[in-house]
Amino acid sequence: MSTPVVPGAPGGSGAHLDVGAERRRRLIRATSARSLARRHLAGRVAVALCMVAVAISLAPLVALVAYTTSRGIHALSADFFTQSVPAGSPGSGISNAIVGSLIIVGLSAVMAVPVGIVTALFLLERRGRIAGTVRFAADVLTGVPSIAIGIFAYAVVVEPFAHFSALAGSFALAVLMLPIIIRSSESAMRAVPRAEWEAGLALGIRRGRVVRSIVLRGALPGLVTGNLLAVARAVGETAPLLFTAIGSQLFNLNPGQPTAAMPLVIYADGTSPFPADQQTAWGAAFVLLAFVLILSIGARIVAGRLNRQAG
């Protein structure tokens, strides 16, 4: 192992250097130098266009949040959160709708999350026709209009018992959430490197144990984020609830009864001709928006914390 012989004069032409090299080098240098200014200008224009596009895509969101806040924030008061008196009367509030929404969405999460995660595990573990079909079905289900889900839930769980209920609403929302949960959970679990699976298996650990302790643990931040976002999506859905939970003026904790929900309040009061009702609708819209925002931010914080723990 000796050091290579240091060749003679620097820049000395090696045997493989073709004659045209110097001319070509000059030509290439000149062309790229000439085009550099043009490319830089093009780059600046492209960056400016990107910023315009970002502004355009942010504008509706900002406008929506600002407008809802400005219209809704006046409706807020202690009574608004604690009373369930209909709008128009003094001391009116939507506590029945807030609690109703929490019950309906909470129960739907209880139904959809376990089923969704286990289905995602199945998709992760199995290749082949069944898994492909399930994945395709989940994709199709994502695109099904929520009103169709509502009428389906009506046919399946309301009509047979001739009874509207929070539970029926939860069922409809669970159907809506399921495909979102399946696909986001699957991609969260797929992000756990194959090498970690194999490291677990190579230690003689049972497959199920590897899944629980390594795959699910590794995917936890993604699972939490995906599921919370599915909940955030479901809490604002109106159409499925119109056919199922239907709404109520009463404060109700029994999931077997017709129940109020924030989107239903917005729908019913927002289309009312009375200013007091509209005020309530804007207040409910603001609360709902804040809830979704908190849920989305919370999902990020929890995921970030879990990631740090893992690291």
Next chain:
Amino acid sequence: MSDMSEMAQGAAVSLEDVSVTFGSHRVVKDVTLGLARNRVTALVGPSGCGKTTILRAVNRLHDDTGGKVTGRITVGDLDVYARDTHPELVRSRVGMVFQRPNPFPTMSIFDNVVAGLRLNGVRTKALLAEAAEAALHHAALWDLVKDRLHSPAIRLSGGQQQRLCIARALAIEPEVLLMDEPCSALDPIATAKIEELITRLSSDVTIGLVTHNMFQATRVSHYTAFFLLGEDRATGELIEYGPTEEIFDTPNDPRTKAYVSGKVG
């Protein structure tokens, strides 16, 4: 010592007090080093001591990774980090070959080689063809691919892909070629071919080579720079720099001696 004076005078790339910081973590500090013109300079040392970080600072790749470079780097008469220096200009003079072969998977062999030229504004078909042929000759790949220039680059083997990446870097006629462990993903036979290539190329282009392989450094480099973590165990430092023979046979610093003789690392 003639070698030392050549090293100081004929530097195609020089670094003065270069430090690179990511957030609050200073990865490598106070590196003063020259890459001698048309020679191979190997950057060796254990993992995590800033060799690659320093190498990537030379063609401003940290612009896109969030690393902050302080100190002064010049390539010939070009001040790399001067306010009015475009990174694109630096990179058209300083080519780079990465650890894993990374040909553009959607392009043919030919399109890969001329990608840098085309996207830098060269449109003349004859010039593109001529440059591609020359670059593939330089990378010792021409005879192998001349009949299938328009087939997808990813059909080549790993070693061939890496030579294609070298050809791609050479096609824009850089004066400096940075190589970041170019053989670490390759088998010994492909490695030998790349090493042979490095030796041959060094008569035309200045090469900075990061390597974990001590034997590779002794086989292909004229000069060696040895990096190690400093006393804080967090920041890399340049420990010693000189002709490869001296670094390996008669190092000044006991830490260099321990490392190159295989007692640590």
